[in-house]
Amino acid sequence: MKAMILAAGKGTRVRPITNEMPKPMIPILRKPVMESIVELLRTHGVEDIVVNTSHLAPVIENYFRDGHQLGVHLAYSYEGYMTEEGLEGKALGSAGGMKRIQAFSGFFDETFIVLCGDAWIDLDLSEALRQHREMGGVATIILQEVPHAEVHKYGVVKLDDRQRIVQFQEKPKPEEAVSNLINTGIYLFEPEIFDYIPAGVEYDIGSQLFPALVAAGEEFFGIKMDFQWVDIGSVPDVWAATRKALQGGIHGFPMPGKEVRPGVWTGINVSVNWERVKIAPPVYIGSSTRIEAGSKITGPCMIGANCLIESGAEIRECLISDYTRIGGMATLDHKLIFGGDCISPDGDVLNVSDTQIRWLVDDRRRLLNPRDIHDMMLFSNMHSFYSELLPETETA
Amino acid sequence: MKLSTHVQGEFTVATIGEARMDAAIAPELKHQISQLLTDGSTRIVLDLSQVTFMDSSSLGTLVSLLKMVGNRGDLIIVGAKGIVADLFKLTRMERVFRMADSVEAALGAVAA
Known part of the structure; x- marks a missing residue:
């Protein structure tokens, strides 16, 4: 399995920290979150990883370099331009970033995982891959169950009895939510997914690609997995994650x-x-x-x-x-x-x-x-x- | 600098009508408050509820005004919030000044 880590976001909700540190580099007790993700991927046998970068790209690229020190192969897909003032990021969106890599080299030639670089997780990737293959769809979304009161913070999905995804809701009110299963931003794809992503434009996985799949009648699935997911999407999140780690509340955190x-x-x-x-x-x-x-x-x-x-x-x-x-x-x-x-x-x-x-x-x-x-x-x-x-x- | 004052019982309530308390207004603040003291208003409630930014020089000015008041009267700070309240706490000045959430709370506390 190959992987792509999404690391091109601006992290506006984590300002002022992200004025100088891109979100994937924010550490939980000294270790950048993305480093933990790379280690998890390696543990599950994923060695070839492309990272899309944009905002403060050099901070990520200079830290991880070619991945040798972590036992993986890392490459970067930079989204932006060099101008007189320096680097100017122009992110392509999550799906647009995938398409750019594929168009460049055809890197994704087998099942691959796409995940955000800004959450600490201990997902059993091998088990997720097994279930993805069993389902046989072009895409599988890793879902998590959350308390009903918290659905308003997330993208909510509805499954049918075969675990096919039939509906999406972006940050619904609790009373309007069709389920309490949320999209964790971790996806497994088959290379055929690129048939649905236009080239050279900004394109998002959650708000554009998946609705396009639904509209096209393409079968894709959601699997509910039980794992720790420590998001650092905002300043209060960074605070809570560090406290939790110090208090021993993140099981297995070294x-x-x-x-x-x-x-x-x-x-x-x-x-x-x-x-x-x-x-x-x-x-x-x-x-x-x-x-x-x-x-x-x-x-x-x-x-x-x-x-x-x-x-x-x-x-x-x-x-x-x-x-x-x-x-x-x-x-x-x-x-x-x-x-x-x-x-x-x-x-x-x-x-x-x-x-x-x-x-x-x-x-x-x-x-x-x-x-x-x-x-x-x-x-x-x-x-x-x-x-x-x-x-x-x-x-x- | 915008400063409005009114007398409430034994106290003079001085309200700062500026969002920023920085080096640009610190000398004027010092002048106006010391003028109040000179004029005999020694029990002062300083309302900072409209202030959203304060720097060390303004806080330093309040410190020197507090010294000026000394045992002759009061300088009670009210309405500090957000980073203004943070600044007082960070520098431990909330232990030096008498502080209250509002003018009413300050006057009530003194009366009690």
Whole structure:
């Protein structure tokens, strides 16, 4: 079996993270989601994988290169142009991307799987392939059952008693949904599918190709599979996925680093004064990170590599990316720190540069300037002034 | 800078009518609030409910105003939300300032 990973999306719901990192590269505990997908494909014997890229393509291509390090063969189908300003993506849609590859080389010469690069899954691909062959259709959609109240987030399908797909609904209201079986964006196809995809135009699998199959009376099927599907389609999703992984809620998810004490994992070359740092698990601390004495970290919390958590800092349920310095006066509660932004799980974004709080939260490699030091002194004085006053006012 | 004030009981409620509190308005804010103090209004409720962005310099200005008020009166912050509330929390200034959700809540809390 061959495979195609869809990685050309812009990831608008995951901004600002996707301003510099395409969605398939968003990590769950340090590992890009797409890397887990490549590993899953390899586990099931899929070695030849084409990835369509567009938005921030070089980030994906430079990370995965030719796939050798993961034991697979990877190729890229770039959708866009080089202009005077640099690369300009022009995505062709999921089916359009497939067609472009096929038109180029005829790569898909046997049954193949197409899946999104932005969800962590542990689907039994071999079993899905077996069922797809048993059905004998030109296409098979992997379905999942969700609670009725959640159908509005997904594409819903209706099957007949032979598991043929007879109807599609895009994000229906719960009361109007024809079933609670949803399209997971994982598809098995036979090469004959290309008869239904026009060349050279934007074309989508879910909203165009499948309705075209229904209209043409082509038989294709849905199979309900039981597997873990951790979507990272939005900022709250990234947050929830990381927490879940830290709490052991994603069965079979390999924790990075070493468990140095119960519920606390670290990379190597970390500098932590364990006796004088308050840590409530589960917590992951990346390599080459320093946690100074007198700081407090409450899990679930992920601190990236090369970070500096200064004495006095309080961090509760946060996801902190590499090379972040958290000043000793900072209280971070339910925040994602990424690329100079302090992001709330509900999507509020506080940019540390715009708000001029680089004296408090910043890239560890940046040196403080006089303005930063002025602000830091001002706030620090205020804190020491009031911490002396507070005990009196409390007893008064 | 848009700042409207009205007296409510013992308090002067000052409402900031700007969406952005940044370095462009910080000096004017400091001037106007310190003028209130000079004029004898030492119990101030500062309503930030229309503010959607605040930077460190504006927060720093509020800090210096709080110092100015000192033991002479009050400077209560109300209506901070979204990233404005985040900024107070991040810098721990929510522990330094007296804060309330609304003017009514602030005045009610003081009366109680």
